[in-house]
Amino acid sequence: MKKNYKFSSLLGTVYKKGNLIFSPVGDVIIAPVGNKISFYDLKSNKSETLPIEARYNYTTLAISPDGCILIAICENGEAHLISLISKTVIYRHGFKTKIRSVQFSPDGTMFAVTKENVVMVYKTPGLRTREYTPFALVKVIKGHFEDTTSISWSSDSKVVAIGSKDMTTKIYPLKWMTNFHIVTLGGHKDVIAGAFFEKDSLDVYTVSRDGHVCVWDSTVDLQDLQDAPGGWTPGKRNQESDSGNSSESDEEKPEKESHKEDRTGVLYQRGGRFFLNDIHRENGYTADVRLTACTFHPDTHMLVTAFSNGTFFIHEMPDCILIVNSALYKERLLDTACTSIALNQTGDWLALGSQESGQLLVWEWQSEIPVLKQQGHFNGLTSLAYSPDGQYVVTGGNDFTVKIWNTSTGFCTREYRVHSSSVTDVTFTQSGKVILSASLDGTVRACDTVRYRNFKTLTSPRPVQFSCVAVDSSGELVAAGGQDVFDVYLWSLQLGKLLEVMNGHEGPVSSIAFNPSPASSTLVSVSWDKTMRIWDTVETSVSREAITLTADGLNVCFRPDGKEIAVATLDGQILLFDSVEGRQVSSINGRNDLGSGRSEIDFTTAKKNLEGKAFSTLAYSADGLCILAAGQSKNLCLYYVTEGLLLKKFEVTQNRSLDAIDDFVSKKSMTDFGPMALIEARMEDDDEIRNISLPGVRKGDMAVRKLKPEVRVQCVRFSPTGRSFGACTTEGLLIYSLDSTSLFDPFALTENITPQTIRTNLREKEYSAALMMSIRLNDPQLICEVYEKIPINSASVIAENMPINYVEKLLAFIASHLESSTHLEFSVIWLNECLRHHGEKIRPGWRPPTMKMMAVLRDLQKVLSKRADDISKICDFNRFTMQYLLNLSRLKSSRSKNIVEEEMSSEEASDNEMEIL
Incomplete structure (x- = not known):
């Protein structure tokens, strides 16, 4: 059992808060997802999460024009300079305050950052600027009385427009100009949400939060700007731009007076004034609607504004002609208010993000077609389950939805809104074509993954809140446990009929599981009444x-071969039972391994909190040798079952924006009367009134108030392939996978097995010896080299004489090789020969080999089904293209034939007329 699992992708959450940005090419959308950053490729339809984790949530992003550097700033002001080539953080800089905006200059040589009431301009490190010192300060721009909110660069990167909370916009030249100086623009009655330069011009558009748009025309053209003679001195310029007077020498005074007339001649005239809230009143919105986000595309002159009621407008500037009004659409594009807007390079795609619902939408506004529409579980995940081939993951959440995620692309492929309350548990049938979900609304829903519909609804005679669900290996029997009624219900999925109500528990049923063995019909349930009951669902209906x-049962699961049962109890132990004899085999005490953080509102220490912690979810590995356990903590514990040893502990997050991460709370946040976190402010940074939170409410609170969720792991599941596992956490669905290339793990290695010996055997055409020696050395690159140089006509002989333990490792290599290889037919022939000669040996009865081999076969099934889908799409596209071309040729031939017939008929008519004449 390998334990070098590493974080690979983040599912279940697509956007949380912060600004969205497009890549310079325009086909990749970059979104902050908590303390991680996700990339969504719109052309290849794939998503990727950077292997970077911050200490707090990311709120501000900016990418350089060449696409090599990404600046990501957390909510506490910590800035990360990220190289997108190596995908690592190359420098960290602390601003120690909230940063609202960061923008690169169009030429990529500088970037500006808003900090409180100033703007700081830095040089961009890289080959273009020949500057390798990160965050080299160029200039500090002062002059505003309140916090700055937005930055906009002119096309030549010489002038910046800065918006502020003091309802003014200031235009600053970065260098001393003989005919341009600082200009202040007013005319607004609310906070400036955005200020934008027109392309190749000094004309400015300012937008305030009350929906007021002003158009400012400059009397100086951009190409007419003239640098001051003698260059620019940073100290002299800063003093002048900040205070308005400087202690220059007498020699400098005449030079400044000589430019006085030119500077006083620079004016901005308001060329237009528009009120966008009037459009809302025309659409019937009588409540106060405020602007939440805005952006401008200089090439197409489009101004996009979003509002708190979920609508957005697209106007063509400078005349502010309304092009798109989303309020007129029958179906709303976003469920809640849009908090971030971005346009790609060509201006065709519009990205919209909603912080409240966690929704991300990329919309092609000209054709009115969504390019990407994704939404995570905005109110937390509760459960997950892998499909039998490991290609899909189904999740359930507190937002009443069930979602199917593709593990290869990272996108949600289907969403079921069939429940009216929180989904507590989900599972796949053995065929992978049916999803079963239990909910607190008293129903168990069966959804078809082929036709995407809810075809069965299983209910109980009396209203029951179901806490768990399970299905047997045949897919015929479905069982669910009650939370308020302490019974286990058994249905027939084919008939949709309730078969039996199993009584016996005296407390809420926390978890149930069917024996995965096809020859068994055993059902196991655990409850808060400190008992585990074993039921036979076929022979008799009684317990x-x-x-x-030893304590209340919290979770139960079977080993993949069905011969062992693991139970998590409230005292922090994992009890292991023999499923045949029903006796306890061993136990694992993992309370100290689980770990416990201290919440900001706790009066007790983390060590005292640890006494009340326990594992709430368990999962066996695909080979049955290890078990993964988690609970109300940030740690995942991987145990070796036979010895009861802790193999590895995974820390799911380091995000200090969540609660109960650290074991110690700073003394600054403690008072004589308790933690300061219990005192909630009614006014936040966005100037919205927030209510005091209800006491004891930890989840499911939909009111408008500040919420700091607590870190916890709701559910863990291993992939049937054994190559990855998923964990439902407060951050989302975290997928951890094996990185086999970074670990040297030989198999039965001896001194004579070296790369030189293997290549020598390969040159001498000793293909069987070379292949088995490379498998024993377990170097993927060397195995691939030997594997691809073997003639295909020798595959049958080599596979027939290969031992079964080598066949298992060869199949595992082919499964990983098929994901990226183009030699599909070559690998399929090898698979056919291996299974044809050794298929009889892969059968139930071999305890360790069977579970390992089944994991490998599931991995092969996943890869082959994925490649089959890709090839079928290509074949369908080619077939439809051929049909179109054939139909087009027939249409052209018929048209040409009609034209010839018309010409012949006209000639005959003319001949008849001539004969008549």
Whole structure:
């Protein structure tokens, strides 16, 4: 069992808060997702999460024009300079305050950052600027009385427009100009949300939060700007731009007086004034609607504004002609208010993000077609389950939805809104064509993954809140446990009929599981009444056996071969039972391994909190040798079952924006009367009134108030392939996978097995010896070299004489090789020969080899089904293209034939007329 699992992708959450940006090419959307950053490729339809984790949530992003450097700033003001080539953080800089905006100059040589009431301009490190010192300060721009909110660069990167909370916009030249100086623009009655330069011009558009747009025309053209003779001195310029007077020498005074007439001649005239809220009143919105986000595209002159009621407008500037009004659409594009807007390079795609609902939408506004529409579980995940081939993951959440995620692309492929309350548990049938979900609304829904519909609804005679659901290996029997009624219900999925109500538990049923073995019909359930009950669902309906536990049962799961049962109890132990004899085999005490953080509102220490912690979810690995456990903590614990040893501990997050991360709370946040976190402010940074939170409410609170969620792991599941596992956390669905290239793990290695010996055997055409020696050395690159140089006509002989333990590792290599290789037919022939000669040996009865081999076969099934889908798409596209071309040729031939017939008929008519004459 390998334990070098590493974080690979983030599912279940697509956007949280912050600004969205497009890549310079325009086909990739970059979104902050908590303390991580996700890239969504719109052309290849794939998503990727950077292997970078911050200490706080990211709120501000900016990418350089060449696409090599990304600046990401957290909510506490910590800035990360990220290289997108190596995908690592190359420098960290602390601003120690909230940063609202950061923008690169169009030429990529500088970037500006808003900090409180100033703007700081830095040089961009890289080959273009020949500057390798990160965050080299160029200039500090002062002059505003309130915090700055937005930055905009002119096309030549010489002038910046800065908006502020003091309802003014200031235009600053970065160098001393003989005919241009600082200009202040007013005319607004609310906070400036954005100020934008027109392309190749000094004309400015300013937008305030009350929906007021002003058009400012400059009397000086951009190409007419003239640098001051003698260059620019940073100290002299800063003093002049900040205070308005300087202690220059007598020699400098005449030079400045000589430019006085030119500077006083620079004026900005208001060329237009528009009120966008009037459009809302025309559409019937009587409540106060405020602007939440805005952006401008200089090439197409489009101004996009979004509002708190979920609508957005697209206007053509400078005449402010309304092009798109989303309020007129029958179906709303966003469920809640849009908090971020971005346009790609060509201006065709519009990206919209909603912080409240966690929704991300990329919309092609000309054709009115969504390019990408994704939404995570905005109110937290509760459960997950892998499909039998490991290609898909189904998740359930507190937002009443069930979603299917593709593990290869990272996108949600289907969403089911069939429940009216929180989804507590989900599972796949053995065929992978049916999803079963249990909910607190008292129903168990069966959804078809082929036709995407809810075809069965299973209910109980009396209203029950179902807390768990399970299905047997045949897919015929479905069981669910009650939370308020302490019974287990059994249905027939084909008939949709309730078969039996199993009584016996005296507390809420926390978890149930069917024996995965096809020859068994055993059902196991654990409850808060400190018992585990084993039921036989076929022979008799009464409880076969009741086993007393050491504490309340929280979770139960079977080993993949069905011969062992693991139970998590409230005292922090994992009890292991023999499923045949019903006796306890061993136990694992993992309370100290789980770990516990201290919340900001706790009066007790983390060590004292640890006494009340326990594992709430368990999962066996695909080979059955290890078990993964988690609970109300930031840690995932991987145990070796036979010895009861902790193999590895995974820390799911380091995000200090969540609660209960650290074991110690700073003394600054503690008072004589308790933690300061219990005192909630009614006014926030966005000047919205927020209510005091209800006591004891930790989740599911939909009111408008400040919420700091607590870190926890709701559910963990291993992939049937054994190559990855998923964890439902407060951050989202985290996928951890094996990185086999970074670990040297030989198999039965001896001194004579070296790369030189393997290549020598390969040159001498000893293909069987070379292949088995490379498998024993377990170097993927060397195995691939030997594997691809073997003639295909020798595959049958080599596979027939290969031992079964080598066949298992060869199949595992082919499964990983098929994901990226183009030699599809070559690999399929090898698979056919291996299974044809060794298929009889892969059968139930071999305890360790069977579970490992089944994991490998599931991995092969996943890869082959994925490649089959890709090839079928290509074949369908080619087939439809051929049909179109054939139909087009027939249409052209018929048209030409009609034209010839018309010409012949006209000639005959003319001949007849001539004969008549």
